[in-house]
Amino acid sequence: MSDLELPQGITAADVNGLPAWRIDVPGGRALVYAQGAHVAEWAPAGADEVLWLSEQAVYSPGKAIRGGVPICFPWFGPGRSGDRKPAHGFARTATWRLVGAETDEQAATLRFEITGDDVADLGGFPADFTASYSVQVGKELVLALTVTAGEQPLDFEEALHSYFTVDATGVRIGGLEGAGYLDKVTGTQQVQQGEITFTGETDRVYSSEAPVTMGDDTAGRVIVVDKVASSQTVVWNPWVDKSAAMGDFGDDEWQTMCCVETANCVDGELHLAPGESHTMVSRTSLA
Ligand code: TA6
Numbered sequence: 001m002s003d004l005e006l007p008q009g010i011t012a013a014d015v016n017g018l019p020a021w022r023i024d025v026p027g028g029r030a031l032v033y034a035q036g037a038h039v040a041e042w043a044p045a046g047a048d049e050v051l052w053l054s055e056q057a058v059y060s061p062g063k064a065i066r067g068g069v070p071i072c073f074p075w076f077g078p079g080r081s082g083d084r085k086p087a088h089g090f091a092r093t094a095t096w097r098l099v100g101a102e103t104d105e106q107a108a109t110l111r112f113e114i115t116g117d118d119v120a121d122l123g124g125f126p127a128d129f130t131a132s133y134s135v136q137v138g139k140e141l142v143l144a145l146t147v148t149a150g151e152q153p154l155d156f157e158e159a160l161h162s163y164f165t166v167d168a169t170g171v172r173i174g175g176l177e178g179a180g181y182l183d184k185v186t187g188t189q190q191v192q193q194g195e196i197t198f199t200g201e202t203d204r205v206y207s208s209e210a211p212v213t214m215g216d217d218t219a220g221r222v223i224v225v226d227k228v229a230s231s232q233t234v235v236w237n238p239w240v241d242k243s244a245a246m247g248d249f250g251d252d253e254w255q256t257m258c259c260v261e262t263a264n265c266v267d268g269e270l271h272l273a274p275g276e277s278h279t280m281v282s283r284t285s286l287a
């Protein structure tokens with residue numbers, strides 16, 4: 001665990017057997033694990049939890065936590081080649097180093113970092129890179145992932161694979177109207193007509209830089225995801241069969257969640273020249 005001096009409002013803790021930090025500041029509260037710099041919980045002050053965690057989640061070194069905001073890097077799913085392992089890359093199971101922790105009147109910011117030296121199995125990805133991740137907790141959750149190439153060029157995908165607590169049988173997802181998308185369930189290219197509602201397994205990669213809203217009448221709230229330098233938005237609900245097929249996902253839990261992911265993946269794969277950096281930002285708030 002980092003020996004960084006932590007300001008009031010940020011507390012190191014052992015949670016479910018994993019090193020983590022609990023954040024409790026006037027603007028909001030959160031829980032972040034060192035493994036994957038994984039934001040597992042976030043809520044603005046006075047509000048119910050916004051992120052979603054499976055009750056079947058496994059908390060074990062090297063196993064991605066089912067829920068919260070897993071960092072997908074340096075590939076998405078099986079990658080462009082279709083054979084990259086582990087799925088969604090090594091970032092979400094690597095132990096990120098805490099390199100900074102600050103607070104102001106309302107919010108707390110934690111800064112994490114990994115390089116190739118922090119990763120046991122790079123899966124063929126160049127070791128000469130730096131990934132930095134800033135987690136700002138307050139009335140908004142602002143996540144910024146910066147990738148910097150070393151002396152080799154970098155080709156990579158990335159996603160902040162955010163799980164949200166919603167009534168999936170009623171939530172209305174807006175902001176993607178008219179956007180083209182890859183429907184991974186049917187393997188076809190489609191164009192979004194109107195709001196998204198879930199009526200079955202949904203796994204779509206939208207080409208869009210627009211903010212997305214999740215209108216949840218059951219919870220009486222609207223979750224807003226805004227973003228910077230992200231050309232894809234992924235929308236996922238596993239529905240019945242996929243939920244039953246995942247060991248770390250309760251059979252009925254599909255009803256209580258959806259993913260809206262801030263990404264640069266598939267056709268939005270990024271290419272950095274030696275020494276070049278790219279920062280993607282995801283900002284979640286309640287309307
Ligand atoms: O973002 C949606 C997705 O790519 C789905 O296809 C599904 O695989 C999901 O991610 C979860 O992936 P994981 O490796 O965390 O089980």
